[in-house]
Structures are given as C-alpha cells and as structure tokens.
Amino acid sequence: MTKGKTQRNTPKLKKGLAQMMKGGVIMDVVNADQARIAEDAGAVAVMALERVPSDIRADGGVARMSDPKMIHEIMATVSIPVMAKVRIGHFVEAQVLEAIGVDYIDESEVLTPADNKYHVTKSDFKVPFVCGATCLGEALRRIDEGACMIRTKGEAGTGNVVEAVRHMRIIKEEIAGLQELSGSAQAAGMKKFAKDERVPLALVEGVVVDGRLPVVNFAAGGIATPADAALMMQLGCDGVFVGSGIFKSSDPAVRAKAIVEAVMHYDDPNVVAKVSEGLGEAMPGQEIDELETKYAERGW
C-alpha cells in the first residue's frame, strides 16, 4: 500500500470481499422478490441471472448476461452483495456489469460461451471475478487471468451433487499429490505441473505451501439439500452457491434458510438433521449421463 494514499480495487479488496462471504450461501435469483427471500433467509450474496440453470437447460438456445434493468432492481432491493454472470470470454458483458456496479462478476459456463479460445482478462477490471473450475490447473489458469474467487463447476441445473464432489476431490487430490513429493522431486513435479497446465510456477508453489488455492473456493453446481451443502463444506469448500436448488424446490424460503443453517453447522449432524426436516420437495434431479449438454465441459 502506498503511504497515505487511498487505493481502490486492489487484489486485497477483491479477494477480501470473497473472504467475507466464507461459510455462507450465495443464491441464484431471477428477480427482486427472490432476492428478498434469499436475503431474509440469510444468504451472504445473491447471483442475479435471467433464468436459473435448470430452466436454461429446459429452454435451450443461447443464454446471455441478464437485462441490466433486472440487475438494478435486485441491487436496489437487497443490502447484501449482488453478483451477476457473463458468458465465458464476453468482456463487453463484463464491462456492462462493471458500469452497472455489481459487486462480483461470474464468468460462467452456465451461459453460452462467447469465445472458444480466450477467457476474459479479469485483471483488467475493477470489479472482482469468480470463475468455475473442474481441477487445479483450471483454477490456477483462472486465477492467473485475475479471478479472485473460484467455485467448482459441478453440473449446474441438475440437482445432482456428484460433479461438484468430483471437482472438489480432484482439486484436493492434485494439491495433496504435489505436497507428498519432497526435495528435488517436488521441485520437478511443480515445474512439470506448471508447464503442463500453462500456469506460473509461483502460483503452483504457493498452493503447495498453503495446501489450498490462494483465493476463496466455493462449491457450486447441483447442490439441492442442506446435506449436499454440508457435504461440500466437509470436503473443504469455503462456502456454497445454490442455483436452481432453492427456487425450483417446493418451498424456497424454508429450504434457503435450512441450507444457510446447515452450512454454519456443517460439522454437526444433529443440526443438519433438524434443519432437513419437512422441507417439502427438492428440485427434480437429473442423471449426469443423460444430459445433452455438460456445462462443466465449457471453458478449459
């Protein structure tokens, strides 16, 4: 920090907002009413989007950034941070969201990618970015591009947690694999990993020392129940995104609150059991193998 000078949009501030969301639940909302329900339930932030992922799946077609009017309405309604999604590589959608003044941008595979070669250069922006990842290399590529928060991709809109679990386990196993090496084998292993994954060696070295990603890492994609959320927390995630899981269930307000409470007490099965009682129907789930499009395969 420069002496005596006020600075904005620094990496510390960008990563810091995600740190303040740790242990919390970020909920997908499509209008101001849903945003209010999410805030009342105890969400740490809302993700404004036009359609929840399960509807995007059902409707098909190209999914894009939401109408700025809707995002403004949500920002005016809630006092918690508001996030919104842009298509992979669509840096003008990102410029628009920055002009609106959202608190975080999700460069998301749930929307239809706009560029099949490049992701957004996120370090060019003042607003911080969160990005999805399926493995350590992908997470570090996004961080190298300037992402200040990572989430597992999971498989959004399915109500099926299996892919989020898989992505979280892969990231953990890859970190552990590098940590288990020692001496010159470790130095060589880190160098090879950095080369193969096209990421700076310093990022890999940092991950090996810390035993975790250098930014907050949430779970996302397929979380539908309090137990799903607690599972992801026990696997070491810093918090959870719930997309279709809340507003596609039979009683969104009650389920949202239950998931928030389960995330706080993720390591206490008695609390998770209690909050799981009488929630009504969870969102309808889908088998991953039967999907026409796997969103997690978008991005690289």
Added chain:
Amino acid sequence: MKIGILDIQGSVEEHFEALRKLRGVEVSLVKNLGGLEKLDGLVIPGGESTTLSKLIEKFGLGKGIQGVIKRGGVVYGTCAGAILIGKKVFGEGGVAKVDEKVKPLGLIDIDVSRNAYGRQLDSFEAEVEVFLKGGAAKVPGVFIRAPIISRIGNGVEVLADYEGEPVLVRQEVPGGGVVVAGTFHPELTEDLRVYEEIFLGYSVTRI
C-alpha cells in the same frame, strides 16, 4: 487469555491466524453457547451482518456474547461485527430509517450505517491513524463495503479515525467489560498492533 472467534460466517480463519501470533493468547473457534462461556475475549468477524444477525438469533448466541462482557472480558466486532454490537443500524437511506434487516445487540453506545461508503467498487485501502497507549501510529486499513459509525455516545472513546470519521471505538461498560467496534479489517493485514492494543493493552491485567 482465551479469545474466541465467533464461527458463524466470514473472516473467521483470518482472525484466528492473526490472534494465534499473539503471545499468551489461546484462540478457539466458537459457534455455540458452551464455547462462549469459557472466553476472556471474543472477536465477531467481518462477514454479512444480515446473515450473522439471523444466525445469532436463531441459535440464541446473543446471551453468550453478552456474558463475555459481563465477566469482564473484551468483545471486538470488525465490520459486520461492529454493525452487530451497536445500538441502532441504518441502511442506505441514511440515518432517517432504521435498517430492520439487522438486529443489533446493543453492547456499545454507537449507531452504525451499513455500506456507507458504497458498494464493492467503493471499497478501499488507506492508512488509519490509531491512538495507541504508546502514542499515535499508522496502521493499514482495509475497508470492504464498510459501515460508518454515525454516532458515538458518552463514554465511547475514539481509538482511530479516517478522514474525520471514527473507525475504531472503545467503551468500558460498568462491571469492567470492554467493547470495541472497528469498521476495517486488521485480519487482512500482517499488522497485529490493533489486536495487541485491544486484547493485551487493556485486558491482560484485569483477567
């Protein structure tokens, strides 16, 4: 001394890592009444004040937090934590309208306005002048969607200000407990002086 971090949500690990470096301090994470009973000091971390407020109420933790002060301990709220321990909370409409999304615990005689500097794009880092026992010092101040302390009552001492606004305040309550509210995040810096001042400077002799 035993210091707990209220482990509901937010910058819990960051406070834990910072306090672990202080000599003579035993740090723990607490999320139930039993854990709160054993503490000499408590940090309510940064996070989302609406979320924290709802979960404190749901799990009945308010009494346990008050208990720390009643026993002569120190409660230090940072950012969202500062919002939670004041008397009144105001929202974006200024001090005209009480923000009912947060139910403050009323442990220190201050009022706080949420998100008073603006949204994330208005978050900032700046040096903050702190009035320590040993004299004035500059510490790094990290302000993230920070609140402003809009009123301080009698007996509330200003420990730091930024551009004329109090950003760290302290009140000794009858019976010997101490409540401190700060709108910036020492847990996101390497500078431990604010913690030393709050937890070691004032309380170590008392407990």
